[in-house]
Amino acid sequence: MVKTGRWYRIRSAARFRLLLLAPLLLTAIALPGAVHASNTYYLLYRQWQPYDWPENVPSANEVTRSQRGLGWQAQGSASVFGIDYDYQPLRIRTGEPAHNGHLHRLTFGGEWRHQLYRLEARAGIAGTSNMFKYQDFHSNVLNGRVAVFRAVNSSSALSLGIGGDHRFGSFRWLPRARWEQSNAHGHWLVDLPVLMQWQSPGQVWGFRVERNGDRWATLDKDREVESALYLREWRTQLTYRLHQGGQSWPTIVLGIGASLATRVQYKDLNTGTEDLSLGDALMASLRLDW
DSSP states (O other): OHHHHHHHHHHHHHHHHHHHHHHHHHHHHHSOOOSSOEEEEEEEEEEEOOBOOSTTOOGGGOBEEEEEEEEEEEEOSSEEEEEEEEEEEEEOOSSOBSSOSEEEEEEEEEEEEETTEEEEEEEEEEEEHHHHHHTOOOGGGEEEEEEEEEESSTTOSEEEEEEEESTTSSOEEEEEEEEEEEETTEEEEEEETTEEEEEOGGGSEEEEEEEEEEEEEEEOTTSOOEEEEEEEEEEEEEEEEEEOOBTTBOEEEEEEEEEEEEEEEEEETTTEEEEEEEEEEEEEEEEEEO
16 A cells, blocks of 8 residues: 555656646647757766865765766757756765665756747656666656746847756746857857856857756665755866867867865765765866767
């Protein structure tokens, strides 16, 4: 009966979230797409310097973090659609976390424009490897983010809107202001309060400051404690296109940057919910695009 009741709660939560996303997805499908779309594929590797957490502890208690990602994207004149998967080992070697630190995330979605309106939406699943290994899911595995903007007028670079996601912790809605402009000095994009980005002419150099944050459903090794892990940070990165691909050769993009004010929240089997600062860490990345 306990198992049946739990699956009923999961199905109820899933139906509720799908009801919230359904109007957005229907709107996205209804928006006109490009007649011709360009398809790209990518591979990504990102490595962080170890986090010292808590402060002034032996190096054996360092938190290590890396990321592997891959995806596909189709881009048209008025829409972008993609499928992305990433895996992050986040190894916390202190206490008794109710998770194994292997974070998997699969999402799909994109951006659509229609007249003065712009829709950004992503949905998918995110959880630790225990959930997928034992196929023992709970409702926190469903995840997503959405934002809707309206341009001030047909010639304005400024759009106002609202967005909801986990970037600042639990899911919340925040007002958004988006400004995008291209000139002789490059392409500029400001999406307050989550993103500022610049790309040089020809997209050789790029600089990006963004607010990152998401939720992963967790399951302890005994499959008794169902919870969630929240990881959030400010991230800054400078990228350089080392090689412009052609034919079967990929475009190679190198990146260097830092994660600032990184925080992680999760359930510990001994101490309960932990909301801890990992601090700051340098990072480097390699991306291949075809």
